[in-house]
Amino acid sequence: MQQTLITEDIFEFLKELEKNNNKEWFTEHKPQFKTMESKVKEFYNNILHMMGDHDDIEKLKMFRIYRDVRFSKDKTPYKVHFAGSFSRRGAALRGGYYLRLKPGESFVAAGFWEPNKEDLFRIRKEFERDSSEIREVLNSPALKKIWGSLQGDELKTAPKGFDKEDPNIDLIRKKQFIFVKNFSDQEVFSPDFKNIVNDAFRAIRPYFDLMSDILTTNLNGESLLDHSSQLK
Numbered sequence: 035m036q037q038t039l040i041t042e043d044i045f046e047f048l049k050e051l052e053k054n055n056n057k058e059w060f061t062e063h064k065p066q067f068k069t070m071e072s073k074v075k076e077f078y079n080n081i082l083h084m085m086g087d088h089d090d091i092e093k094l095k096m097f098r099i100y101r102d103v104r105f106s107k108d109k110t111p112y113k114v115h116f117a118g119s120f121s122r123r124g125a126a127l128r129g130g131y132y133l134r135l136k137p138g139e140s141f142v143a144a145g146f147w148e149p150n151k152e153d154l155f156r157i158r159k160e161f162e163r164d165s166s167e168i169r170e171v172l173n174s175p176a177l178k179k180i181w182g183s184l185q186g187d188e189l190k191t192a193p194k195g196f197d198k199e200d201p202n203i204d205l206i207r208k209k210q211f212i213f214v215k216n217f218s219d220q221e222v223f224s225p226d227f228k229n230i231v232n233d234a235f236r237a238i239r240p241y242f243d244l245m246s247d248i249l250t251t252n253l254n255g256e257s258l259l260d261h262s263s264q265l266k
Contacts, residue, residue: 038076040222045137048114055110067099074116074135077228081133082120084232088239092123115139120235122242125259128249129242131235140222142231144238145186145212146245153249154209158193160248161205168205171240180237186210211245213238 047070051060060067075096082094096118103109115136122129132143149157161168171177172184189207192198196206215234221227250259 037228038073038080039225040074040077040135040227042219042223044070044074044116044135045219045222048116049137051112052114055112055114057111060112071099071116078118078133080228081231081235084228085120085131085235088236089242090123090127092121095119095121126246126250127242128246129238131238133231135222137219140217140219141214142217142234143212143214144181144235145184145210145241147210147212149209149211156249157211157245158196158206159253161202162196162200163253165202165205167244171244174240177237177241180234181213181215184208184211185214186212213241 047063047066050063051067054060078094078096082091085091096116097113099113099116101108101111101113103111115134117132117134119133120131129145130147134141134143146153146157187209189209192200192203192207196203200206217227217230221230224230251257
């Protein structure tokens with residue numbers, strides 16, 4: 035597989051696009067964009083290949099440059115970044131990975147962005163009952179060194195049906211369970227950047243393993259998956 039780097043010219047193009055975010059400019063520079071897009075896609079595919087050593091990834095989804103402006107006050111037609119997500123395979127493997135490349139605002143993220151109401155309730159009930167396992171994972175030196183602390187939107191008080199005085203309310207009131215790691219432009223341009231991204235994704239695995247176990251069992255520890263889905 036061809037090894038591709040994220041180079042300064044890619045970010046220079048994105049900066050120019052931000053200054054000239056209109057259909058006329060983009061149409062004129064579309065051949066240049068397609069060249070940049072091809073390089074970026076190859077970079078993401080490099081990472082996808084590397085992730086096969088430590089996870090089972092079903093697909094890579096690259097997000098389109100075109101913005102959906104129907105319900106947005108911002109009517110500029112194009113995104114000024116590249117982004118893609120990596121989906122884990124099967125019902126037993128939960129969590130997702132994300133990488134965004136943008137001048138001055140590049141980052142990787144991993145975790146659970148928008149859990150459905152059933153998953154969110156299951157997570158909260160687990161943390162209400164016993165938070166020792168998740169706190170052990172979250173406080174792991176190896177994870178904290180790379181990712182820092184758990185992030186995500188949260189309620190100001192307890193969710194309905196939960197005690198606001200619960201000792202685990204700091205976890206229970208969360209609506210998202212994500213980690214984010216930011217990068218400078220120089221880090222992105224580094225020849226080692228794809229290894230840094232892959233190592234970050236590898237380091238999140240203990241968190242994914244525990245959360246997957248929570249989301250595929252009931253409070254008695256009994257599997258919610260049928261046998262066939264576990265074999266996929």
